Amino acid sequence: MATIYEVSKLAGVSLATVSRVMNNNANVSDATRKKVTAAMDELGYRPNSIAQSLASNCSNSVGLLVSELQGPFYGPMMSGIENTFRNQGKHLIIAAGHSDEEREKQGIEFLISRNCDGLILHVEAVSDDYLIKLSKGRTPFVLINRYISELSDRCILLNNIKGGYLAAKHVLEQGHKNIAYISGPLWKQDAKDRLEGHKQALAEFDLEFDENLLFQGDFMEASGYEGLKALHQQTHPFTALICANDEMAVGAMASARDLGLTLPKQLSIMGYDNVFFTRHVYPQLSTVNYPIDEMGRMAADWVLNHVYQKQTPPLQTLFEPELIVRHSISRQSAQITSQG
Amino acid sequence: MATIYEVSKLAGVSLATVSRVMNNNANVSDATRKKVTAAMDELGYRPNSIAQSLASNCSNSVGLLVSELQGPFYGPMMSGIENTFRNQGKHLIIAAGHSDEEREKQGIEFLISRNCDGLILHVEAVSDDYLIKLSKGRTPFVLINRYISELSDRCILLNNIKGGYLAAKHVLEQGHKNIAYISGPLWKQDAKDRLEGHKQALAEFDLEFDENLLFQGDFMEASGYEGLKALHQQTHPFTALICANDEMAVGAMASARDLGLTLPKQLSIMGYDNVFFTRHVYPQLSTVNYPIDEMGRMAADWVLNHVYQKQTPPLQTLFEPELIVRHSISRQSAQITSQG
DNA sequence: AGAAAAATTGTAAGCGCTTACAGTTGAGCC
């Protein structure tokens, strides 16, 4: 691989000049610029970005930590981020944290040790304190889907309370009065918020939340399956089930079929996230849109703005969910399920 | 950030010694080793991996180029790869090629310029010649889902002929005789192979392939939708439809519903890839398993073996597909659709 | 024309680490 030295030799200029034309910033005369680029072409020169990073203390790469590389949720996020950066000549180093504290920390340290100029973190297991401490360090970062009041300007969030509200309101408007709920792990803020919004909608309809109709899941499909099974065994009746995400909703749908329930006639099911496969399940799942791709792009913009001092569209940290009505909620004109 | 120099000062040893304990290879006495690690801890020292890369000409990172960061197919692949590497202290730099020749090349060059020690490429648009030339370069790479005879030892492939064969055979065994086929773009080897296997099975059953029942799609959902629509309009009857991947199958399912066909009674549909959402569509899609996660792990092992001289399980380049029977194929005892 | 200012180019000192090679130390042996 040709180095800057060989280029400078061939072009008959100094190292510094070659470096200057590469970074086309300083004033270099057109004549020398031409000589140098010609030499570069001739040698097929490619700058060694590692050396550039070391010398300039800027790696032009940003680190992204996600929980999982797979799954319908992270794909669009990564894709949105990658797209934004590619257009700016910045690059992505990706690590996975697997929702495990140790691995999340490892991931972050790796990304920092690789001289990432900035970080985009989607972390769940690591503590607020850790992140606050991290924010004092030299590597700027932005958080997706996590709120820490001390770091509020760098938290990109969905209004989950509103989302929970929207979902419940829709179901209520279809006439359902007894609504079961499968939540996420309630130590997670988003799970808590979604449930809170749910309760708000209930209150608005003068309905009380029935704790017996709550099952705490873990956002994974299996817990949706188990959740509905458990809810079905207790005695309080319900005509609709709202799940705190689509994966659990799909699990619940499978469960419903195993229990012999016709969907959506005997049980209405509502999801959350609007993951792409919700259109393909049967019946098509009504859900709440989580604009994760946009939020990813916004996180990328944040980095562009704060780390690389680029002009970006105005930054926005709070995103609004949107109700997606499909065919999994039936109209409920009257109470049809008998008590207990 | 503390540097090796400060560590050496604090520990009262030379730079070289610190470096030695970091790479714990050379013989360092226990006493000095202890001094050094103590100093590192005290300073919270983290090696700067950029500097390490530059000095050692080894970045401990491998580049991965995929077509898309999203979609059900690449997620499991990336995940398999990331897992393998994480356990070995190697790291992943990911770029997306978007099936576009220019962008694929850009991606590859970026990964190389970042001093990746090795590359895992899932490329479609770039030419064989380009890759052959690339193979003469200094950065070793392995190809997933692409066969180039000159590079055969580094091509990790699915036996797509067999996969096409298995799919067709299953449908034939259920009694179907008139089978439509929505292929991928036939300039792609995998699309061609799947179709070839399909024809082999047909031949085995003494049936001829009817060109009128072939629609060439592009592996995307929309083309499955359009494909079935087009096939439905022509006059040759068919009772089953085999799609060259699951996305198109799902598109076809939507199309079938719009055409008022009951699934699977009036039309059996078969997919390919066994993408995770195939279990969730209705009826659950019978398909052919593509062990993409395993293949990803194998690619990672290839790199570990060839680039880092690590011991790995024996390398395997050809993977076998497997039939997954679910509920989208109906049993066809006799010909029920009338001719033309 | 000659001096000062502006534009261009070169010199050389790093960035934080690895590693060949040289130097030091102490044990083992006659």
Place this chain on the structure above:
DNA sequence: GGCTCAACTGTAAGCGCTTACAATTTTTCT
């Protein structure tokens, strides 16, 4: 005690690039 040899540690030269600063050339102005 003096020698050899192994074990350990230090010295210093890079890796390929950036960037103050100095040096040189060109332009501008009186």
